[in-house]
Amino acid sequence: MLLIPTIIKEIETVLSQVKENQLQNIAGQLQKAKRIFVNGEGRSGLMAKSFAMRLMHLGATVYVVGETITPSIEEGDLLVAISGSGTTKNVVWTAEKTNSLGCSVVAVTTNPESALAQAATTVLHVPAATKYRRENELKTIQPLGSLFDQCAHLVFDTLCLLYSALTQVDHDAAFGRHSNLE
């Protein structure tokens, strides 16, 4: 069995269940937000950082929860919170706190009934296998939450495309914001 085509097929199966019009709606929320905060732990947290970096290139004001210069979150800000299981303690708690401040919370999770989903104003359901291998999860040849991380990566990058269409930021403008100190 070739592995790469198998992995791509797994991703396709999951993402065929994500609706692009929901992504369009979320891109609109990102555009309207005063500032965007992202939060996640582990590998899906790295995907959230990757998302934040590209949003910065595309002109958004965006912060990663837990990084050095991240300020307090305020009215008008939006949080994108990711957890495959929807139970990562720090991510759930942060979403609840943000929600309680009246801010929008977009939850990216495999479990629309999880604590994270319940703290969200919008649930972006990505039905991939998680490290818990619950019974109703899709089968995968990959360890832990790899399939979820891959799908989250592509969903975030699709949001970036939709966002850049809304804000009309082209490649050159994005290139100009890319770090020039590396």
Added chain:
Amino acid sequence: MLLIPTIIKEIETVLSQVKENQLQNIAGQLQKAKRIFVNGEGRSGLMAKSFAMRLMHLGATVYVVGETITPSIEEGDLLVAISGSGTTKNVVWTAEKTNSLGCSVVAVTTNPESALAQAATTVLHVPAATKYRRENELKTIQPLGSLFDQCAHLVFDTLCLLYSALTQVDHDAAFGRHSNLE
């Protein structure tokens, strides 16, 4: 045009040019290395971190260059260095230094003639578009190096699958090493 299928098609086009037997060879090098170091900047650096985290779950001794507890690199260690363009200064210099110590360097890059590739003992060529949009690069609808980052992510995860087959680490063992403090 639906975006997700377009992105997946772009990824497929790039990865159809990556040979799984080369990945098998690299997985063998990872298994034989005393310790594995990874290095990258920006979004592809986040993919390298994601790779390192999963290798840790799979039982490898692995470090991220620049993180807090990363020790000096020594004989017998292996460096995986990633840069789309192959020109990121810090990544190139680190690869050159590692090579000069007699360690193996696996370079992941779009450019097999780049300075990074020249400092490597193995070049893993991922022929995706970079933020420089050189003439011979594949076309992409995505900004900057997004396509490269996506392909690197899947190549790294394929390496993880091959590595876990070699070391016979199963899902439960990997789950047991996953952080229990989040």
Added chain:
Amino acid sequence: MLLIPTIIKEIETVLSQVKENQLQNIAGQLQKAKRIFVNGEGRSGLMAKSFAMRLMHLGATVYVVGETITPSIEEGDLLVAISGSGTTKNVVWTAEKTNSLGCSVVAVTTNPESALAQAATTVLHVPAATKYRRENELKTIQPLGSLFDQCAHLVFDTLCLLYSALTQVDHDAAFGRHSNLE
């Protein structure tokens, strides 16, 4: 008023209340631990990272909670958890979880009655002002928890000195472990 001497005087006042024989005891715990984990958020978390980095130079096996390659914590490991107020949610929860696994927890805090202190097996009380400016706190000319961070830094570095005396790691051995990729 000269600021630097005033800051140093503030630090001296706080640290005169920290007993070196308690630090000696903690250094002994660090030496006996199978592995050391550190955890903290914000500026005091950066001091914990600084501590972890030096302990690595001195030969300890040490991890920072939340960094890429940090594995699960297990019996025989020790956690150093820092929070000025002793109430930082993530730090408290991590300490409680670690304690419940039967591991030692050294809490560094201004408040020996805090939730963090209660989750600890050893409380290292550093009686500096915190960002909450409680009534009984020492006066400081500095904003937020700066004085606590400074005192934590020096307490951690004193622990490093005591640890290196116990393990007999000299300057040259430490220098050899310092990253050679920067």
Added chain:
Amino acid sequence: MLLIPTIIKEIETVLSQVKENQLQNIAGQLQKAKRIFVNGEGRSGLMAKSFAMRLMHLGATVYVVGETITPSIEEGDLLVAISGSGTTKNVVWTAEKTNSLGCSVVAVTTNPESALAQAATTVLHVPAATKYRRENELKTIQPLGSLFDQCAHLVFDTLCLLYSALTQVDHDAAFGRHSNLE
């Protein structure tokens, strides 16, 4: 010998050679800068992050080189670059690049003749021992660059005090910007 008083005495000796009117001048530069970038590696890099975090609390627009959402540096921005030896490759190169863009560079180093100092527009000389233990360095009982890191921490916090006096940010305003998601 008691260690804490010895460490404090070492710090006092170094900092007695730092002029507060130079710090006042640098605080003025920080206030005038459009945005502040900080850069450093290892433990002194953690002190730079700590500085950046407090400057954010005090109302500055500040970024850490290498973190996720750090944009490109532009005219009118100022870089604070720290390296004990003044030779850390990545820090020197970043300072040179910044200088070439016409931006101010404040170098914090023990060596006013180092490559870093030469790339700077202002050199803040902190004459502590470094990990290289050059002949003319002050004696220290501490390993590697610990004394430099400690002195850098206090110098940065003194700059914060001077900066807050210039911008008239009080404790409550700073508290309001402190992360409310931890």
